[in-house]
Amino acid sequence: MCGDLRAEDAGNDVVLMGWVNRRRDHGNLIFLDVRDRSGITQIVLDIEKSPEAHAKAEAARSEYVVAVKGSVRKRAAGLENPNMSTGDVEVVAHELLLLNEAKTPPFSPAEEAIANEEVRLKYRYLDLRRVEMQKNFALRSRVAMAIRNYLVAEGFLEIETPFMTRSTPEGARDYLVPSRVHGGHFYALPQSPQIFKQILMISGFDKYFQIARCFRDEDLRADRQPEFTQIDLETTFPQQELIFGFVEGFLKAAFREAGITLEPPFVQMTYDDAIKNYGIDKPDMRLPAMVSLTDELTSELRETLKIEQALPVLGFVIPSVGELSGTARKSLLSEIRGGFGDSGLDLLDVARLKTNETFAPLAAAIETKASLGADDLLIVVTPKLGTPAMWNYDPQWIYKRVGALRLTLAAKFADKHKRFEQTGTAADFKFLWVTDFPMYEWDEEHKVWNAAHHPFTSPHEEDIKAGKLTNDKGAVRALAYDIVLNGTELGSGSIRIHRQDVQAEIFRSLGMTDEEAHERFGFFLDALEYGTPPHGGIALGLDRIVMILAGATSLREVIAFPKTAKAIDLMVDAPTPVSEQQLKELSLRVATKS
RNA sequence: GGGGACGUAGCUCAGUUGGUUAGAGCGCUGCCCUGUCACGGCAGAGGUCGCGGGUUCGAGCCCCGUCGUCCCCGCCA
Numbered sequence: 001m002c003g004d005l006r007a008e009d010a011g012n013d014v015v016l017m018g019w020v021n022r023r024r025d026h027g028n029l030i031f032l033d034v035r036d037r038s039g040i041t042q043i044v045l046d047i048e049k050s051p052e053a054h055a056k057a058e059a060a061r062s063e064y065v066v067a068v069k070g071s072v073r074k075r076a077a078g079l080e081n082p083n084m085s086t087g088d089v090e091v092v093a094h095e096l097l098l099l100n101e102a103k104t105p106p107f108s109p110a111e112e113a114i115a116n117e118e119v120r121l122k123y124r125y126l127d128l129r130r131v132e133m134q135k136n137f138a139l140r141s142r143v144a145m146a147i148r149n150y151l152v153a154e155g156f157l158e159i160e161t162p163f164m165t166r167s168t169p170e171g172a173r174d175y176l177v178p179s180r181v182h183g184g185h186f187y188a189l190p191q192s193p194q195i196f197k198q199i200l201m202i203s204g205f206d207k208y209f210q211i212a213r214c215f216r217d218e219d220l221r222a223d224r225q226p227e228f229t230q231i232d233l234e235t236t237f238p239q240q241e242l243i244f245g246f247v248e249g250f251l252k253a254a255f256r257e258a259g260i261t262l263e264p265p266f267v268q269m270t271y272d273d274a275i276k277n278y279g280i281d282k283p284d285m286r287l288p289a290m291v292s293l294t295d296e297l298t299s300e301l302r303e304t305l306k307i308e309q310a311l312p313v314l315g316f317v318i319p320s321v322g323e324l325s326g327t328a329r330k331s332l333l334s335e336i337r338g339g340f341g342d343s344g345l346d347l348l349d350v351a352r353l354k355t356n357e358t359f360a361p362l363a364a365a366i367e368t369k370a371s372l373g374a375d376d377l378l379i380v381v382t383p384k385l386g387t388p389a390m391w392n393y394d395p396q397w398i399y400k401r402v403g404a405l406r407l408t409l410a411a412k413f414a415d416k417h418k419r420f421e422q423t424g425t426a427a428d429f430k431f432l433w434v435t436d437f438p439m440y441e442w443d444e445e446h447k448v449w450n451a452a453h454h455p456f457t458s459p460h461e462e463d464i465k466a467g468k469l470t471n472d473k474g475a476v477r478a479l480a481y482d483i484v485l486n487g488t489e490l491g492s493g494s495i496r497i498h499r500q501d502v503q504a505e506i507f508r509s510l511g512m513t514d515e516e517a518h519e520r521f522g523f524f525l526d527a528l529e530y531g532t533p534p535h536g537g538i539a540l541g542l543d544r545i546v547m548i549l550a551g552a553t554s555l556r557e558v559i560a561f562p563k564t565a566k567a568i569d570l571m572v573d574a575p576t577p578v579s580e581q582q583l584k585e586l587s588l589r590v591a592t593k594s
Numbered sequence: 595g596g597g598g599a600c601g602u603a604g605c606u607c608a609g610u611u612g613g614u615u616a617g618a619g620c621g622c623u624g625c626c627c628u629g630u631c632a633c634g635g636c637a638g639a640g641g642u643c644g645c646g647g648g649u650u651c652g653a654g655c656c657c658c659g660u661c662g663u664c665c666c667c668g669c670c671a
Contacts, residue, residue, distance in 0.1 A: 022631075022632080022633095024629095024630050024631065024633050024634095025627085025630095025633090026627055026628055026629070026630065026633075026634085027626070027627040027628065028627080028628050029627090029628035029629065029630080030628095030630095031629080031630055031631065031633085033631070040631095042630085042631065044629085044630095046628075047628080048628090061622095062621085075629095076629085078629095079629060079630085079631095081630095081631055083631085084631080087631085104604070104621075104622060105604085105605095105621095106604055106605070107604075107605050107606095107621090108605080108620090108621070110632090111605075111606090111620080111621085111632090112632080113605075113606055113620080114605095114606090115604095115605055115606080116600090116601090116605085116606090116663070116664085117663065117664070118601095118662075118663050118664090119604095119605075121663090168671090170671050171670080171671035172669085172670050172671075173669090173670085191670090191671085194671095216670060217670095218669055218670040219595095219668080219669060219670080220670095221665085221666080221670090222664085222665070222666095224670070441671090450671065451671055452671075453671070454671045455671070456671095457671095554664095564662090564663070564664085565663075565664065565665085566662090566663090568662095570663090
């Protein structure tokens with residue numbers, strides 16, 4: 001193929017087929033760069049050697065599909081191109097066929113500067129011809145294969161589950177599929193294979209996995225598409241560590257495909273520690289953690305500085321920001337203060353404290369605690385007098401708020417601290433297990449407790465025994481865990497409930513009557529009563545893994561035909577209205593047209 | 595649902611305080627060129643300034659609305 005030829009191929013006759021990447025016309029001598037998936041080779045068309053081929057090359061244009069018959073020649077000294085893998089050779093054409101012409105493309109796949117996404121997505125077939133995209137999808141294919149190979153070798157069975165299934169009223173919004181045969185009834189596309197994989201455990205398939213498509217009708221982000229691919233697995237009789245081991249194993253195999261050698265086991269951290277140290281349940285470990293300055297801020301100091309006594313004071317460092325000018329610093333601080341709004345938070349200006357005799361020791365203590373380096377930016381957030389209302393139902397609120405600020409500033413100064421740049425080694429990838437997630441989550445708007453993970457997650461045995469399911473829902477820990485990479489949640493799983501009575505109790509604790517539970521999950525509750533083994537598993541986003549490995553910041557770079565932020569496919573132009581006839585067959589009527 | 599950025603030639607973008615005929619680079623078309631590889635030279639074509647309305651003697655620029663793309667919050671058990 002086009003990318004394969006090397007100096008030792010000189011003298012061989014070859015046939016190459018591909019696209020015209022570029023044409024350089026010197027009159028009686030024409031160069032064509034011919035491109036296929038493997039790379040690019042320079043073709044030489046000399047009017048003296050082959051006037052017919054030369055004449056056709058004159059007519060060739062960018063993106064024409066051509067076939068070349070010719071012989072490989074080592075390039076003369078000084079004519080090599082060190083920027084091309086095939087740069088030591090060229091193919092002297094004896095014969096050239098223009099297999100297909102091409103309209104002038106709206107943008108050139110050969111071009112360095114890339115077009116805007118709207119154009120790229122509309123002409124996705126041209127965008128996908130670009131070298132970067134070809135690389136991304138080759139990587140994706142290898143990664144998926146490595147994961148399959150690993151899991152199969154570990155004794156997992158890949159089993160498919162339905163796309164057309166039943167709507168369950170909790171969680172994300174469902175994509176619905178109307179039934180023609182049963183007018184007014186709908187299938188739902190699965191948000192995940194969750195219930196099916198648990199039933200496969202009940203069915204005796206020890207170890208199940210699937211690289212499965214999932215569908216969620218929610219608003220999108222750079223790392224969220226309406227349909228996405230999960231590496232979904234479940235085993236019987238697991239401890240958490242067993243699941244962690246399988247995941248670490250397949251990730252190691254997957255990353256090897258990108259030339260990265262991971263060294264499991266990965267760091268583990270409880271949810272509570274993640275919140276305390278990073279203010280988020282998916283810490284980005286490439287940056288320093290937050291530091292608690294609660295001890296440094298004694299009650300007298302708080303008194304004089306007008307800081308609330310009972311609440312934490314948190315600081316963090318953004319490394320290597322460098323010297324900020326007076327105005328730059330001022331506008332940064334006031335921008336942050338503006339972001340706080342009336343939330344009751346304020347910044348402590350440590351630089352100013354230093355200039356004051358009374359507070360200089362405090363400033364010094366803070367800088368030491370935060371391990372402040374010469375070029376680092378230090379931010380300290382304090383609660384003003386008066387406890388904000390949110391504190392009453394979310395005592396982690398300040399941590400989360402400061403954690404979010406840490407990420408915003410880290411993104412803002414990414415060019416300075418360079419912690420987000422890839423160097424091509426395992427050090428670029430900070431993996432982390434976050435464990436012991438809370439079982440319940442308080443919904444302030446509806447004043448109810450919801451399942452934080454999903455209602456099939458098993459709580460810690462001791463929390464059940466301590467009666468916390470009824471007395472102290474906020475303190476119940478779940479046997480639920482996330483795997484996090486560089487601040488992105490890659491996947492999430494849990495040890496499941498395998499006893500019908502416990503499952504029923506959880507449903508009741510979520511405010512569901514037995515009747516409601518039975519209506520929604522009756523088939524599943526039934527299944528639990530026929531000898532259910534303890535089981536557990538996890539699901540990881542394949543798209544996100546490949547995205548991070550490819551050094552991309554959007555899933556659209558690693559999904560061949562993605563949708564826009566408004567869930568539109570610009571190439572095929574979907575979704576569309578359908579005919580009255582189709583609607584009638586499905587017993588549907590459209591109430592409003594937009 | 596909310597906030598922000600962007601929308602000018604096929605692509606990437608510039609366009610000053612509202613003022614003559616809206617520019618550049620790349621691409622495209624034609625001609626020339628036997629060692630280029632982001633080839634080079636000469637000539638040329640190409641514009642509903644996203645769309646609709648308003649202010650004004652005059653709008654790419656100001657105002658209102660609307661559409662699209664991207665990012666974020668909410669949302670994503």
